Amino acid sequence: MRVKYLIIGAGPTGLGAANRLAELGENDFLVLERHPYPGGLAASFTDAAGYTWDVGGHVVFSHYKAFDKLLDELLGDEVLRHQRESWIRLAGTFVPYPFQNNIRRLPPDLVWECVEGLLAAGRDAAAGVHPDAPANFREWIDRVFGPGIARLFMVPYNFKVWAHPATAMSHRWIGERVSVVDAGRVVKNIIYGTDDVAWGPNNTFSFPLRGGTGEIFRRLARRFADRLRLGEACRRVDPAEKTVLTASGDVIVYDHLLTTGPLDRFVADQLEGASPAMIEAAGRLKHSGSVIHGLGFAGAPPDPRCWMYFPEADCPFYRVTNFHNYSPLNTPDPDGMIPRSRAFMTETSFSAHKPADFAGLERATVDGLVATTLLAPADVAGQNASWEMRVDYAYPIPCLERDAALAVLQPALECLGIQSRGRFGGWKYEVGNMDHSIMQGIEWAQRHVLGQPETVYTL
Structure with missing residues (x-):
C-alpha cells in the first residue's frame, strides 16, 4: 500500500x-x-x-x-462553559489558586513565613545577588518565591506532579505555566482580605x-x-x-x-x-507516569470547586477533579442538569524517583479523600464506582x-x-x-x- x-x-x-x-x-x-x-x-x-x-x-x-x-x-x-474554581489543600485549609497570590488564607505564622521570604527574594533581586541565570528549576523557585512559598507549596507540589526533583529540571519551560509573584499584590490581598484568582489562560474553560x-x-x-x-x-x-x-x-x-x-x-x-x-x-x-482513579460516590452535596491541588503527604494524589461539576452527564444519574452522585477523578504520579504502590493505591486514594476532607468517613460506604487507568507516559519532563x-x-x-x-x-x-x-x-x-x-x- x-x-x-x-x-x-x-x-x-x-x-x-x-x-x-x-x-x-x-x-x-x-x-x-x-x-x-x-x-x-x-x-x-x-x-x-x-x-x-x-x-x-x-x-x-x-x-x-x-x-x-x-x-x-x-x-x-x-x-458547557465554566468559570474556574481551583484550590490548594495545605495546612488544614483550602487556598485559592494561584497559591502565591492568596497566602492570606493560611495561618498567620505561615503567612509571615511566605511574606518574609518574598521580601528577601525581592531584596536579593534588587541588589543583584544572583547575576547568573538559575541553574535549575529549584533555584528559580527559591529566587522568585523565597524559602517560605518554596517549602510550603512549590517544592513539594512540583515533586508530586512531575515525580522528578526540581534540581533535575530546567526553568526555561515556565512561561504561562507558573504564576510568578508580585510581592506588593500579595501584601495588598492580605491587607484587604481579597482573593486573587483570575490568573492564567484557563480561568474560563469549556467542556463537552x-x-x-x-x-x-x-x-x-x-x-x-x-x-x-x-x-x-x-x-x-x-x-x-x-x-x-x-x-x-x-x-x-x-x-x-x-x-x-x-x-x-x-x-x-x-x-x-x-x-x-x-x-x-x-x-x-525523561518522563513521568500517572495512575488515574475514577471513584464514584452516592450523593452530591454542593461543591463548586473544579479541581484541587495537594502538595502534602496526607494523600497520594497531586490533583483531584470534581468531574461531576464538568458535566452532570459524567455521572449515571443526573437529575436534569444536577448530578446526584459525586465523581472524583484523582491523579497520582510515579517514576524511578517516586515509585508508587500500585496494588494499594486505590485504598490509599480513598483514605486520602477522607484525610483531605473531600469525603466524610461515613461517605466511604456509598462508593458505587471504581475505575483505574495507568498511563506510563503522562508528562514529558523539561529536564x-x-x-x-x-x-x-x-x-x-x-x-x-x-x-x-x-x-x-x-x-x-x-x-x-x-x-x-x-x-x-x-x-x-x-x-x-x-x-x-x-x-x-x-x-
Whole structure:
C-alpha cells in the first residue's frame, strides 16, 4: 500500500493533521493508531457503573482561532462553559489558586513565613545577588518565591506532579505555566482580605456536554474513519525506503511521515538505522507516569470547586477533579442538569524517583479523600464506582538535558524526512496542551501542502 501522507498516532496532533489535510483537499492519507480508540491521552471512557472518565484532568481552552473553530464545528451547542474554581489543600485549609497570590488564607505564622521570604527574594533581586541565570528549576523557585512559598507549596507540589526533583529540571519551560509573584499584590490581598484568582489562560474553560473530552476526538475521527486504522501499531520505520511495517504485517510506503508517539520509544524501538547519537539523545529524555482513579460516590452535596491541588503527604494524589461539576452527564444519574452522585477523578504520579504502590493505591486514594476532607468517613460506604487507568507516559519532563537532546533528535529526523510532533512526539511540555497539540498537527499539514512555516513547535 502507498499513501502520500502517513500519520502515526490518532491523538490530538495526528487527528488535527489528518483533518487539516482533508480540509485542504489532500485525501491520500492514512492514520495508524495502536489503541482500539482515538484520542490518545485526551480519550474518555465510560465504566460499568455509567460514569464517564477522562485520562486526567483536561479542560478545554484555547490560544488559537483555528482550534476554536474546530471545536465549534464538532460540538455545536453541546458544550458547557465554566468559570474556574481551583484550590490548594495545605495546612488544614483550602487556598485559592494561584497559591502565591492568596497566602492570606493560611495561618498567620505561615503567612509571615511566605511574606518574609518574598521580601528577601525581592531584596536579593534588587541588589543583584544572583547575576547568573538559575541553574535549575529549584533555584528559580527559591529566587522568585523565597524559602517560605518554596517549602510550603512549590517544592513539594512540583515533586508530586512531575515525580522528578526540581534540581533535575530546567526553568526555561515556565512561561504561562507558573504564576510568578508580585510581592506588593500579595501584601495588598492580605491587607484587604481579597482573593486573587483570575490568573492564567484557563480561568474560563469549556467542556463537552456528553462523552468527556474524548467526545471531541471521536467526532473528529469519524470525519475520515475510512482512513483511520485503530488497533494497528507501527512496528518499524525504514526512512531510506520510506516504508512502515505495521504490527499486523502490512508494509506501507509513504511520501511524508508524521509520528506523534513518544519520541524516545520511536527512536530506540521503531526507527531503522537510528544513529548512536540519536539513541543516546533519546535516552536522555525523561518522563513521568500517572495512575488515574475514577471513584464514584452516592450523593452530591454542593461543591463548586473544579479541581484541587495537594502538595502534602496526607494523600497520594497531586490533583483531584470534581468531574461531576464538568458535566452532570459524567455521572449515571443526573437529575436534569444536577448530578446526584459525586465523581472524583484523582491523579497520582510515579517514576524511578517516586515509585508508587500500585496494588494499594486505590485504598490509599480513598483514605486520602477522607484525610483531605473531600469525603466524610461515613461517605466511604456509598462508593458505587471504581475505575483505574495507568498511563506510563503522562508528562514529558523539561529536564536539564531535554533541549540538548532535542537539538540532536529533531534535526536528525528532519534529515530523514520525518517530523515528530505532539505532547510526547515533540517533548515540549510548554506547547503540550490540547490546543497546542492539535495546532502542531494542523501546521504540519499546512507546511507540506501550503509551504507555510510551523510556529507552535519550532526546532
